[in-house]
Amino acid sequence: MTSTGRTARGRIDKRKAILDAAFTVFARRGYDQACVQEIADEAGVAKPTVYNHLTDKENLFRHATEAVADAVRADSLAIVERLRDPGDLRAALEEVALGLLRIYSDPRSTALRRLTGSACWVGEALADRFARLCLAGALRQCDPAVAAEQFLALLTGPWEARALRESTVDLRAVVEAGVDTFVRAYGV
Incomplete structure (x- = not known):
């Protein structure tokens, strides 16, 4: 070299x-x-x-937060891809939910939301996967964007509420309850 x-x-x-x-x-x-x-x-x-x-400091802030946002987004999209060919839908939803919730609750993601006021979340990619699952008959016919929004809310809402009052949150319990509710609402 x-x-x-x-x-x-x-x-x-x-x-x-x-x-x-x-x-x-x-x-x-x-x-x-x-x-x-x-x-x-x-x-x-x-x-x-x-x-x-x-x-300058402003440029430094912008580039630093963009780099972390890009990494969080890439990690999240890789997890959502598990829904491409889910097999056992409930198991796949639990795997995806757990992966997404781990990313969402990671200190890096939490700091990113605090610093920028927004999440680098994957609603569009999740909606795309849900649309495909609807077409395949794995989910009932629905607005996939709404389904994605509700799926994420079933995960992040309980996590945030519990994180305020508990030192550690049982992610699996949040995932199981969220996926159960989602499957009851959108399953076939």
Whole structure:
């Protein structure tokens, strides 16, 4: 590998380290309280290096949250793909629900929602899978977007309510109750 190749690779690694560190600091301190020097220290780079890569705090915040949102979205979409050929529908819904709820309750996702005010959720992909399941006769005919919205609400609502009053939430209990309700409403 040439020295140019090593330099380019080093630049990519530094940028990733800066973005990872920025998200960590923003999650810990919030946008207003985070400072570029703290991000540089967390990333193990000099403060001017942060500015060379991302120009300012606002740009740093945007890129750091977008990187995490993209990763959360990709992980979620991979889980939803399990519904492509579900076999045992209830078991597949439980597997998908558990995977999605693990992502949703992950500290990274929780911080992302707190920082941006939105979730990088997979309602459209889930609606697409539900539409296909309706066509295949595995779910009753319905508006798949509404079904997806309700499926997610059956998971996230109870998790959020329990997370407020309990130190740990039994994800499997939330999943089983949510999937049971969903199958009763939408199953054939």
